[in-house]
Amino acid sequence: MKDILDLLTDDRIVYYGVVTISCVLLFNLFVWGCLSFIIVIIAIGCGYYMFDYAFKNQNLNTSFVSKNKFDKTYKYKCNNCKNCNSCDLHLKCLNQETPWKGLLIPEQIDSSIDKLLSKIIKVYVESWYENISNDPHFVKEIKQVIRFATSVLLKRLLQLNLEDIVLCKVIPICLSHIRHCQQMEKGEKISYHYAVSNRKVEILYLKKVSSSLLPFLTRQTDLQCMIFYTLVRELLSLWVLLPISDVICSPANINIVWSKLSKSSVINSTTTICKDEQVEFLSKFIGENQHDTIQLEMRSIFKDPTILSAFTVFLKRKGAVHLLQFCLDVDQFNKRMLRPEISSQELDMLYRDAWDIFSVYFSSHSPDCISFDPELVSQLRKVLSKDVIKLQNSKPLYQAYEQTYSTLQNTYWVEFHNSDEYFSWICGPRNIPDISSSKESLSNNEKKK
Secondary structure, eight states: OHHHHHHHHHHHHHHHHHHHHHHHHHHHHHTTHHHHHHHHHHHHHHHHHHHHHHHHOOOTTTTTSSSSSSSSTTTOOOOOOOSSSSSSGGGGGGTTTTTTOEEEEEEHHHHHHHHHHHHHIHHHHHHHHHHHHOOOHHHHHHHHHHHHHHHHHHHHHHTTTTHHHHIIIIIIHHHHHHHHHHHHHHOOOHHHHHOGSSSHHHHHHHOOOOHHHHHHHOOGGGGGOHHHHHHHHHIIIIIIIIIHHHHTTHHHHHHHHHHHHHHTTTTTTOOOOOOOOOOEETTTTTTTTTSOTTTGGGGGGGGGGGHHHHHHHHHHHHHHHHHHHHHHHHHHHHHHHTOOOOHHHHHHHHHHHHHHHHHHTTOOTTTTTOOOOOHHHHHHHHHHHHHGGGGHHHHHHHHHHHHHHHIIIIHHHHHHHHHHHHHHEEEEEEEEEEEHHHHHHHHHHHHHH
């Protein structure tokens, strides 16, 4: 590391750089003429002043950084809707509780991340948990939390502005580090971060950092449990951040990385990039035990009003209760329409009810609109304009029902089994203490130790 610093601070580098630029300018002047010489001079001057301006202003969002490449206000398209355009009508279908939906990565990379996380869980969780219990649900819940946190982290990384980070964060930090090393070689005193005073203070600092990161990486409902909060905070601070800080701060590791990067600068032209199949992020990480015997079938909500009420409250909190209401309305409509004998008065009522279903769930002007395929909507409109009896054998209404039911079963019904409404339905309501006061008391006890 010292050799690198000496190389960067050596005045001969500046001297050789000036000589090289002068040779290039003279070569352009004598070979290509004065016009080429002037163009090179202008290019060098513009590059210098633009680079200097970038460091002085430290605000590249309105100058040289592209806004379209990394849009931080980008809204992910709903996977359940075929023609969703991120409007307010379709925001009800967005599933924020499963951030891995639509997050596709190459299969080889996904397999490597899966193996790494599985090894971490085996070493740091299963090694001591197997002495306590054989129930796999605890390990599965830990995997669920890890998948949620890594998916959120990956989505945030994909939205980062790399140009802004390199110019405004990485380069100034590197220059500041070089300046501090020079001051230390001269015997001058510099201000140290309080976390490097001793190991105990460093661990307390990392726990504070973990506490500030958890609200952005985990569900808010999970943080209400103090046992979960404490366990995940200890995992993140002691088994993730602390080893990373030890590796980064070691000069030997930095020299090894630098040497490997310098050796890998020459790339073999015969190497080919393997184009793996795109898979959902960590799809196999918890996919083996995805269906538990404790989970109910979704059809049970039509037989038990208590579970239907709990599921309705859950969907109201998610903003997707209109999906369940559509399925219930279509079920009631089909039962009335499939009766053997229908009077003319009942036929008129069925006709009005059919148009009510269409105007509420198929019309784009309705606040409870479900985004179906436009062709399916037009086909259903044609059937209703002719005769309501034809709905008995028509496909559009049944296709819309199957699509909505599949969305409820594959997305919201799975989440419902991890919600407070589901556990309250099974075990009754729980008394939750003030989480903020509990966290403050916990941190105060750690400081006293």
